[in-house]
Amino acid sequence: MPTVLTRLLHTGRRETRLLLALALPICGAQLAQAGMSVADVMMTGRLSATDLAAVSVGSSLWLPLMLFMTGTLMGLTPIVAQLLGGRRTREIRPHVHQALWVALALGIAAALLLWFAVTPIFALMDVPETVADRSAAYLSAVAFGMPGAALFQALRAFSDGMNHTRPSLWISLIxxxxxxxxxxxxIHGGEGLTGLFGDWLPAGFQALPALGAFGCGIATALSLWAMCLAMALYTRRARAYREVSLWHSPAPPRWRVIGALLHVGLPIGVAIFVEVTLFTLIALFVASLGEVTVAAHQVALNYTSILFMLPLSLGMALTVRVGNTLGQGRPAYARQVAWNGIAVSVLVALLNGALLWFTAEPVIGLYTHDAAVQRLALSLVLLAMVYQVSDSLQVNLAGALRGYKDTRIIMLITLASYWLVGLAGGHWLGTRGLPGLVDPMGVHGYWVGLIAGLTAAALLLGVRLRRIGKAVADGERGAIHDHL
Known part of the structure; x- marks a missing residue:
């Protein structure tokens, strides 16, 4: 028994170190990309409320599209990780080339949607005309960056699968x-530059027009393409990828390989899209409850979303570690890797809960000085403490399952848990309560629904991982889709 315990502790220390080495750069990259949205909101907000509203409404349309593309292309990560673990590096390049074709198609499709589909959506949402016009202009500019965003995400998925997560951090900072x-x-044009640097600037700079929300969209597109080109240049020149020779002998589209990639990646994209739309729909339902409630909901959600970045990054890193280990032909050890990652995710969730407990009040005070908003936001953050463990568990269980390329079940569990339990249950509690027991709970009902939905997802994903891990370790079935 002491020998077994010693072996487990040694495995835990080794795997935890490797997992964190992968996860921390991913977390930094996620925070850097979130920083772009923060910069957009802060800078347009200083120009006018209309431009701020236009960017906010536009972001609610293009960000879910980008996350869907990101999730779909994440299917490349476990494929590369397993090939790398099995020392089949020659097979990596054609898979990445097919992922780049998929990325290009997704990026062009997203751009077309942003160019031609937003006006009917704004009419359906009854968005004020001035906001709709500026938001449409903002999205028309962002659309140019969508192919760049998709190509970057494909290259990032390749790099992550190769155990190199730091490049995505540095390039996100770029x-x-x-x-x-x-x-x-x-956004601010020459007037803003003059206010910042003084009247000594050349007349050409001082005459630059203030483009507002449209300028914000152009800046977003520029940053997306800068990241894409930087990642392409890095993967071409860095020694870490030399064995793959990624940019030699480009392969035309191969529909069998593309179909296999989508078989793994598309359910991931749908699952992420479902999660995003869950929060979007809750925000729409909460909008009818008054300004104080909307403000408190957004403050609490924004704060807890920042803390969620580390569990999310751990889940992405766990995909790589499980995939690598399976590729090495060590299914029993892959099971240990997966459950060690789950244990680490619980510890991170407890840490996040403690941070919420000690920092909630002062941090909420940084968001708003309105006492009513502060009180309501604090009560929502306390509810968020309850679901820290469930949220961290579900995202890391999903990450481990992606390492097995078992992604369709994640999509089905996400649909059932988030929409049926989380959204429908939360809406019922928020608007009706429990007849005879609990009055309508308002915004708190929606957050209780989130707790229930995340908990249901964690339980179902845990059962699935236990079954898959045991079956593969016992040789009852091979690693999922091992034919890729």
């Missing part, structure tokens, strides 16, 4: 470095 000054120049 994107942020392009985004902030471009935003300032294009």
């Amino acid at each position: 994107g942020l470095a392009v985004n902030i000054p471009s935003n300032y120049v294009l």
Whole structure:
């Protein structure tokens, strides 16, 4: 028994170190990309409320599209991780080339949607005409960046699968470095530059027009393409990828390989899209409950979303570790890797819960000085503490299952847990309560629904991982889709 315990502790220490080495750069990259959205909101908000509303409404349309593309292309990560673990590096390049074709198609499709589909959506949402016009202009500019965003995500998925997660951090910081000054120049124009640097600037700079929301869209597109080109250049020149020779002998579209990639990736994209739309729909339902409630909901959600970045990054790293280990032909050890990652995710969730407990009040005070908003936001953050463990568990269980390329079940569990339990249950509690027991709970009902939905997802994904891990370890079935 002491020998078994010693072996488990040694495995835990080794795997935890490797997992965190992969996860922390991913977390930094996620925060850098989130920083672009923060910069957009802050800079347009200083120009006018209309431009801020236009960017906010536009972001609610293009960000879900980008996350769907990101999720779909994440299917490449476990494929590359398993091939790398099995020392089949020659097979990596054609898979990445097919992922780039998929990325290009997704990026063009997303751009076309942003160019031609937003006006009917704004009419359906009854968006005020001035906001709709500026938001449409903002999205028309962002659309140019969507192919770049998709190509970057494909290359990032390849790099992550190769156990190199730091490049995505540095390149995301490059994107942020392009985004902030471009935003300032294009949103505020010459008047903003003069106010910042003085009247000594050349007349050409002082005459630059203030483009507002449209300028913000141009800056976003520029930053997306800067990230894409930087990632392409890095993967071409860095020694870490030399064995793959990624940019030699480009392969035309191969429908069998593309179909296999989509078989793994498309359910991931749908699952992420479902999660995003869950929060979008809740925000729409909460909008009818008054300004204080809407503000408190957004403050609490924004704060807890920042803390969620680390569990999310752990889940993405766990996909790589499980995939690598399976590719090495070590299914029993892959099971240990998966459950060690789950244990780490619980510890991270407890840490996040403690941070919420000690920092909620002062941090909420940074968001707003309105006492009513502060009180309501604090009560929602306390509810968020309850679901920290469930949220961290479900995202890391899903990450481990992606390492097995078992992605369709994640999509089905997500649909059932988030929409049926989380959204429908939360809406019922918020508007009706429990007849005879609990009055309508308002915004708190929606958050209780989130707790229930995340908990249901964690339980179902845990059962699935236990079954898949045991079956593969016992040789009852091979690694999922091992024919790729």
